[in-house]
Amino acid sequence: MNTTVVRLTARSMLGGRRVLLLAALALLIVVLAVLLRVFADIDQGEAAALLRAVSLGTLLPLFGLIVGTGAIGPEIDDGSIVYLLAKPMSRATIIHSKLVVAVAAMFTFAVVPTVLAALIMVGGSGSLAVALGAGAFAAGAVYSAVFLLLATILRQAVMLGLVYALVWESLVGSVVPGARVLSVQQWALSVAESIAAPGLLSADVALGVAVVLLVGAFAAATWYAGWRLARFTLTGPE
Amino acid sequence: MATLTIDRVSRWFGNVVAVNDVTMTIRPGITGLLGPNGAGKSTLIAMLSGFLPPSTGAVTLDETPIWGNSDIYRSIGLVPEREATFEYLTGWEFVLANAQLHGLADPGGATRRALAAVDMEAPAQRRVGEYSKGMRQRVKMASALVHDPSVLLLDEPFNGMDPRQRMQLMRLLRTMGDDGRTVLFSSHILEEVEQLAQHIEVIVAGRHAASGDYREIRRLMTDRPHQYRIRSSDDRGLAAALIADGSVAGVALDGTDGGLNIETTEFLRFAGLLPRVARDAEISLYEVSPADESLESVFSYLIRR
Incomplete structure (x- = not known):
């Protein structure tokens, strides 16, 4: 990890309007929780189902897309990445530093609001908040790494990421049961399920498999992004 | 170093x-x-x-x-x-x-x-x-x-x-x-x-x-052959007068559009020659334009050498 890369990435990712968008989305989920707590009488099961759909199902892949691609995509697009790459520093270090920023942003803007919303809706008694927090963190880290990789190797990373987040994770996962084994959301759910009170959440992937896949996907995406960045080329055919 | x-x-x-x-x-x-x-x-x-x-x-x-x-x-x-x-x-x-x-x-x-x-x-x-x-x-x-x-x-x-x-x-x-x-x-x-x-x-x-x-x-x-396109009142007469001089390497009559295509090896001498020859032969020059002055042509000349 390199502190200068971390600092530059944090400034470019969170300096502009992107941070406002992230904060607004984070606030939305907390406000939703407050409104439901005040105006509707929801039980733990309903709160779990809601957060599962809103946070794990939508917010996390979307945030992962924003922070994962935002950590490196704009610099590759405008060419300023060259100032980071033309340095006596391993390219993997650059990826690690950018990933640290992306995961930290995920934690702040997606994991913390999810935990807060759970606490607001069901109170501090249950284990739901901890369960969802752990699941959200696991999913957030993997999404960050995968989308960072995507932005490193593809110019159309945002489009492709959006298709993955919306089509694969939501649609294919719900229609084709077998596809769920390859869904970050299901892996995260499996982690959350193991922590939450029995019956609150259910996942299609066993915990052991989920943990191996989460760690494996995170490590593989991070390693491959570094490998590809080490082979970054500046000019192509015009 | x-x-x-x-x-x-x-x-x-x-x-x-x-x-x-x-x-x-x-x-x-x-x-x-x-x-x-x-x-x-x-x-x-x-x-x-x-x-x-x-x-x-x-x-x-x-x-x-x-x-x-x-x-x-x-x-x-x-x-x-x-x-x-x-x-x-x-x-x-x-x-x-x-x-x-x-x-x-x-x-x-x-x-x-x-x-x-x-x-x-x-x-x-x-x-x-x-x-x-x-x-x-x-x-x-x-x-x-x-x-x-x-x-x-x-x-x-x-x-x-x-x-x-x-x-x-x-x-x-x-x-x-x-x-x-x-x-x-x-x-x-x-x-x-x-x-x-x-x-x-x-x-x-x-x-x-x-x-x-x-x-x-x-x-x-600068020493490469320069090409010019010339239109005049008497293209054939001008061609005959120009080819007599050693600085002119080639003259071609353009059959389709009329006019002359001239190639010269000595740019400065040709620049003085052309108006003198035209005046002596009482030929009016309507157009004199370099045919290959773009940088690309200079470069492609270098490549052909």
Whole structure:
């Protein structure tokens, strides 16, 4: 990890309007929780189902897309990445530093609001908040790494990421049961399920498999992004 | 002493050959890489700066391969053509970040020295996004100089600069060359290159067309056969009168549109000859235009030699 890369990435990712968008989305989920707590009488099961759909199902892949691609995509697009790459520093270090920023942003803007919303809706008694927090963190880290990789190797990373987040994770996962084994959301759910009170959440992937896949996907995406960045080329055919 | 070597290097992208079997050695001092747009200059600079592997051949700095070797950047300073920097940083922050990324022992001191070298101390507290083109170019220079590299690579550094900025940058590059650094810059404008570079490498359509002192290149470019298109009141009469002179290498009557196509080997003598011959033969000249004055044709002449 390199502190200068971390600092530059944090400034470019969170300096502009992107941070406002992230904060607004984070606030939305907390406000939703407050409104439901005040105006509707929801039980733990309903709160779990809601957060599962809103946070794990939508917010996390979307945030992962924003922070994962935002950590490196704009610099590759405008060419300023060259100032980071033309340095006596391993390219993997650059990826690690950018990933640290992306995961930290995920934690702040997606994991913390999810935990807060759970606490607001069901109170501090249950284990739901901890369960969802752990699941959200696991999913957030993997999404960050995968989308960072995507932005490193593809110019159309945002489009492709959006298709993955919306089509694969939501649609294919719900229609084709077998596809769920390859869904970050299901892996995260499996982690959350193991922590939450029995019956609150259910996942299609066993915990052991989920943990191996989460760690494996995170490590593989991070390693491959570094490998590809080490082979970054500046000019192509015009 | 840093020497860049390009040894039998080709680079292709799919079916397109961008650089075709080029061999050149770039030594300390200022070298200009001259060629028309799309000739492969940027591809060469990308390979020299470690951002593109050659398809075949070797690109080395003092015998160390450049591709895939991030330690090489201790010796190389790169000024990319694209303007984008970290717009949200001030000039000072930008150069300082570069110093820190190099892991320099005294990044603050190095930043001060680099900004002083490009005369950018005063605007250093303003954001890079607010800089003019010339200031941007200079702050990019400072970022490339901050680690005191022995090699400086600049891709089209004069593009879009006004004459004053151009002079300023030339002065700066001359200082770099006089310091014994290996400075390579690319340009598609002959005048730019010959004002600055002691040594010129010409590249055309991906091939190494000429190499040497700027005077040699200049001579090659002016002594080549020039072609003119002429329309007159009596094309045939004019053709007969012109071919009698030794400076005229060929005359052709244009059958379809009328007019004459003339080739001359001695530009200055022909310039005096044509009006004299026309006056003596009482022929009116309607049109005299160079048929091949574009830079491309000068370059393609060099390549044919």
